[in-house]
Structure formats: C-alpha cells, structure tokens
Amino acid sequence: MSRALIIGAGGVASVVVNKCCQNSDVFTDICIASRTKSKCDALKNKLDGGKTKITTAQVDADNVPELVALIKEYKPDIVINVALPYQDLTIMDACLETKTDYLDTANYEPLDTAKFEYKWQWDYKERFEKAGITAVLGCGFDPGVTGVFSAYAMKHYFDEIHEIDILDCNGGDHGYPFATNFNPEINIREVSANGSYWENGNWVETEPMEIKRVYDFEEVGQKDMYLLHHEELESLAINIKGIKRIRFFMTFGESYLRHLKCLENVGMTSIEPIEFEGKQIVPLQFLKAVLPDPATLGPRTVGKTNIGCIFKGVKDGKEVTYYVYNVCDHQECYKEVGSQAISYTTGVPAMIGAAMVLSGKWKKPGVYNVEEFNPDPFMEELNRFGLPWKENFNPVLVD
Ligand code: NDP
Numbered sequence: 001m002s003r004a005l006i007i008g009a010g011g012v013a014s015v016v017v018n019k020c021c022q023n024s025d026v027f028t029d030i031c032i033a034s035r036t037k038s039k040c041d042a043l044k045n046k047l048d049g050g051k052t053k054i055t056t057a058q059v060d061a062d063n064v065p066e067l068v069a070l071i072k073e074y075k076p077d078i079v080i081n082v083a084l085p086y087q088d089l090t091i092m093d094a095c096l097e098t099k100t101d102y103l104d105t106a107n108y109e110p111l112d113t114a115k116f117e118y119k120w121q122w123d124y125k126e127r128f129e130k131a132g133i134t135a136v137l138g139c140g141f142d143p144g145v146t147g148v149f150s151a152y153a154m155k156h157y158f159d160e161i162h163e164i165d166i167l168d169c170n171g172g173d174h175g176y177p178f179a180t181n182f183n184p185e186i187n188i189r190e191v192s193a194n195g196s197y198w199e200n201g202n203w204v205e206t207e208p209m210e211i212k213r214v215y216d217f218e219e220v221g222q223k224d225m226y227l228l229h230h231e232e233l234e235s236l237a238i239n240i241k242g243i244k245r246i247r248f249f250m251t252f253g254e255s256y257l258r259h260l261k262c263l264e265n266v267g268m269t270s271i272e273p274i275e276f277e278g279k280q281i282v283p284l285q286f287l288k289a290v291l292p293d294p295a296t297l298g299p300r301t302v303g304k305t306n307i308g309c310i311f312k313g314v315k316d317g318k319e320v321t322y323y324v325y326n327v328c329d330h331q332e333c334y335k336e337v338g339s340q341a342i343s344y345t346t347g348v349p350a351m352i353g354a355a356m357v358l359s360g361k362w363k364k365p366g367v368y369n370v371e372e373f374n375p376d377p378f379m380e381e382l383n384r385f386g387l388p389w390k391e392n393f394n395p396v397l398v399d
Pocket of ligand 1: 009034060087106138139144346
C-alpha cells in the first residue's frame with residue numbers, strides 16, 4: 001500500500017508509470033505531475049483500468065513552494081524524479097521540507113554550465129540523515145543498473161575489483177539521419193563535453209570522442225564505441241574499494257557523429273544565449289525544438305541495446321574477469337509499453353529502486369548512490385520486470 005509521486009511526463013516517465021501499474025501490489029496509488037498537465041493526462045488515459053489508482057497534477061518543479069504544496073496535498077511515500085537534471089535540487093529541497101523519500105535517474109546539472117557532478121546532491125547527505133529520509137541517486141540504467149552490477153560483482157565474485165569498463169551499446173536504428181534517444185538537450189550536453197576516466201586516483205581528461213575502440217556486442221554485432229565522462233564514474237571511484245581504473249564507452253554511428261560535428265561547428269550546440277530578432281535564445285534549446293521528440297521514436301526504432309560492465313580483479317588470490325550485461329529489444333519494449341529501449345532501460349530500474357525503498361530493503365536515512373545498497377533483491381527484480389541479465393566469466397576485454 002504505497003503512494004508515489006512521479007515528476008515528469010516524458011519518455012522515461014511513461015515507462016515508470018507503466019511499470020508501477022505492473023507492480024500494483026507495491027504501487028497502489030501514483031500521481032503523475034509535470035509542467036504540461038495534458039501530457040500527464042494522456043499517460044493516465046492510456047493506462048486507466050489497472051489496479052493502480054492514477055491521478056495527475058500540474059507542477060513547476062523549479063518552484064519549491066509549488067512542489068511542497070503538491071507533496072503536502074498528495075502525501076506520497078516517495079517522489080520519483082524523472083523530470084530533468086535541472087530540477088534535482090528543488091525537488092530534494094521539497095522532499096526535505098515534507099520528509100519524503102526521493103529517487104532520481106540523473107545527477108544535478110546547472111542550466112548555465114554543462115557540468116554534471118554529484119557534489120551538489122551529496123551535500124544534502126546530513127540534512128537527509130537528520131530528517132530520517134532516503135535519497136537514491138542515479139537509478140536508471142547508466143547510472144543505475146551499472147552501479148547495482150558493480151555492487152553485485154563485488155559481493156559475489158571479487159575480493160577486490162581493480163578495473164571496470166562500462167559498455168553502453170545502442171544498436172537501434174530509428175531511420176532518422178539525426179535524433180537523440182533521450183532528452184536532446186541533456187544528451188548533446190553529455191556527448192559534446194570532454195571525455196574523462198578515472199585512473200590511479202586521478203581523473204584523466206580527453207578531447208570529446210578522442211578515444212575510440214571497437215567491440216563485438218552479443219546480439220548486436222561489432223560497433224565503434226567512444227570514451228565519455230559519465231556520472232557513475234564519480235561515485236564508483238569512491239564506493240568500490242581498491243579500484244584502479246574505471247572507463248565508460250558508448251557506441252555512436254557515423255551519421256550521428258557527422259551531424260553532431262556539423263551542428264557543433266555552426267554553433268548550434270552552444271548553451272550561451274544569443275540575441276535573435278530581439279529575443280534571447282539558447283542555440284541548443286532551439287535545436288531541441290526542431291529535433292524529433294525521443295518519446296516518438298518508439299514505433300520506428302528497430303534493433304537492440306546491450307549495456308553492461310566488465311570487471312577485472314582478484315578473488316582468493318587469483319585474477320578474475322566478469323562481464324554482466326542486459327540485452328534489450330527496441331520493438332519488444334514498444335509492444336509492451338509503447339516506448340523505445342532507452343526510455344525502457346531507464347524507467348524499469350527507476351520503478352524497481354522506488355519499490356526497494358518502499359519495501360524497506362533500500363531504506364536508510366541519507367543520500368546514496370545505488371551501489372551502496374544490497375544489490376541482490378534489485379537483481380532479482382530486473383529479471384522479473386523485463387531487464388534480464390546475462391553473465392560471462394571469460395569476456396573479451398577492452399584494451
Ligand atoms: P523528456 O524530455 O522526455 O521528459 C522530461 C519531462 O520533464 C517532460 O515531461 C517535461 O515537461 C518535464 N519537465 C521539465 N522541466 C520541468 C519543470 N520545471 N517542472 C515540471 N516538469 C518539468 O526526458 P526523458 O524522459 O528522456 O528523461 C528524463 C530523465 O531521465 C532526464 O533527467 C534524463 O537525463 C534521465 N535519463 C537517465 C538515463 C539513465 O540511464 N540513468 C538514461 C536516459 C535519461 P514538458 O513536457 O512540459 O517539457
């Protein structure tokens with residue numbers, strides 16, 4: 001018997017709502033609240049009829065008093081933040097004021113600086129502890145499941161993990177020359193930034209897309225992948241004891257990279273406001289407005305994703321390697337919940353993480369990244385809710 005307030009009504013929220021309804025023993029009541037209420041109503045109308053009671057509300061999640069009023073009125077047991085990273089801190093403030101548990105899928109990023117890091121949210125740790133409430137940060141797939149995979153590897157297969165390579169492969173094809181699989185603004189800010197990886201206690205910075213490798217992904221095939229900075233590197237570097245190196249690679253097709261380079265070259269990916277016909281506009285926000293909405297890619301995306309982690313370390317004095325990954329089919333996701341696999345692989349873990357907090361399995365006052373909790377019940381739920389994982393104890397390593 002639990003109530004969840006879901007903030008946001010985009011691609012990821014749509015999957016969270018679907019999955020909460022599939023898990024109606026835990027989520028008896030949900031409220032979908034977002035800036036554009038008609039999108040919340042549309043989601044509700046698609047799903048009405050199940051056992052979970054759905055209501056909707058309008059909220060500006062940049063506004064703490066509005067959020068507090070909504071939380072006081074709806075009285076949720078948890079707030080699931082699947083709006084944008086810009087809203088993380090205001091939603092955490094509202095959770096503190098109302099003593100409500102919190103979960104999100106992406107770390108805070110200020111609107112005017114394309115720099116995401118956990119510092120801002122980790123600063124809430126003591127206040128959440130004092131208030132006796134739990135915040136789970138970054139509970140999508142990556143970050144999210146990648147942290148759970150790391151905790152699972154550590155718990156069951158290693159005494160020490162020395163290296164982690166996170167491999168995010170999207171072998172999907174949506175038929176457009178250029179589109180992003182989640183919010184274009186957030187996606188382009190992420191991939192056009194400098195890359196970096198963690199090695200021997202330091203960050204090593206690279207040019208964007210400077211480091212390229214080729215990997216043969218099961219059920220997808222051979223793909224080019226590029227080293228990016230990614231938020232879970234920051235928390236895993238602290239939480240996985242003995243770690244010496246962590247890298248994150250994401251696959252990109254040639255067409256995507258060619259278009260991105262061109263857009264960068266002409267200034268369309270800039271977040272610096274410019275004057276246009278007497279009005280200030282941010283080029284990247286304008287670009288977002290003309291690109292396909294990721295939520296509409298579902299029906300036209302075919303192919304599979306394969307996301308996972310390769311670990312190297314020692315157990316009982318012997319060197320061990322271990323690869324754990326999930327393969328997800330875009331069209332299967334679309335048939336089940338009407339979304340493509342990127343929204344699906346993010347929304348399913350968000351629902352599971354919230355269920356972990358609600359059931360008490362992941363409830364401890366403070367602010368935590370997912371690898372700080374017991375991974376076992378979460379791993380079981382991944383199999384149950386559509387993201388089964390596979391293991392390989394002799395994987396091909398990335399050089
Ligand atoms: P969308 O752009 O599809 O949806 C975002 C939603 O947030 C929209 O409904 C939007 O409302 C709403 N929103 C934006 N600003 C506000 C505001 N001030 N107040 C209330 N609502 C607001 O994004 P996605 O669903 O693709 O992504 C959601 C989150 O998931 C992002 O933070 C993204 O970074 C994260 N993500 C995480 C991944 C992971 O693996 N960890 C992978 C992919 C995404 P409106 O419709 O009015 O604009």
